[in-house]
Amino acid sequence: MAQLLHHKTKIHLRNLQKILQELDLWQTVPPSKQAFASQEPFAIDYMQAHEWLQWIFIPRMWALLESGAVLPSKIAISPYVEEALKEQERLGELLRPIIEIEKLLSQC
Numbered sequence: 001m002a003q004l005l006h007h008k009t010k011i012h013l014r015n016l017q018k019i020l021q022e023l024d025l026w027q028t029v030p031p032s033k034q035a036f037a038s039q040e041p042f043a044i045d046y047m048q049a050h051e052w053l054q055w056i057f058i059p060r061m062w063a064l065l066e067s068g069a070v071l072p073s074k075i076a077i078s079p080y081v082e083e084a085l086k087e088q089e090r091l092g093e094l095l096r097p098i099i100e101i102e103k104l105l106s107q108c
Contacts, residue, residue: 005071005104005105005107005108006065006071008100008104009061009065009071009101009104009105010065012097012098012100012101012104013058013061013062013065013097013101015096015097015100016053016058016094016097016098016101017054017058019090019093019094019096019097020050020053020054020094022090023050023088023089023090023094025050025054025088026050026054027051027054027055030055031043031046031047031051031055032046034046035047035051035055036055036056041080042056042077042080042084043056048084049080049081049084049085050085053081053098057077061101071105071108072105073105073106073108074105074106075101075102075105076102077098077102078095078098078099078102081094081095081098082095
C-alpha cells in the first residue's frame with residue numbers, strides 16, 4: 001500500500017511541476033534565504049504561491065518520498081493556492097495534482 005501511495009504521489013508531483021513550467025511559473029533562481037526562513041504559513045510574507053510550491057512544497061515532498069518517511073496524512077494547500085492564484089489561466093489544471101495529492105494522503 002505504501003509503495004503505491006508513494007508512486008502515485010510522485011506522479012502528481014511531476015504533474016504539478018509540469019503545469020508550473022507550462023504556465024511559466026517555474027523559476028530558475030530561488031527566492032532569498034530570508035524567504036526560506038519565513039515563519040509564516042506558505043512563506044506568504046516572502047513568496048508567491050507558485051514559488052512556495054516550487055521551492056518548499058515539492059522539494060519537501062520529494063525528500064519524504066526518497067527517504068521513505070511517513071507522508072503527512074492531512075494537507076490542505078489547495079484552498080490557499082486557489083485563492084492566491086485565482087487570476088491564473090488554467091487554474092483548474094494547476095489545482096488538479098495538488099487536490100489529487102491531498103486525496104491520496106487523506107487515505108493514509
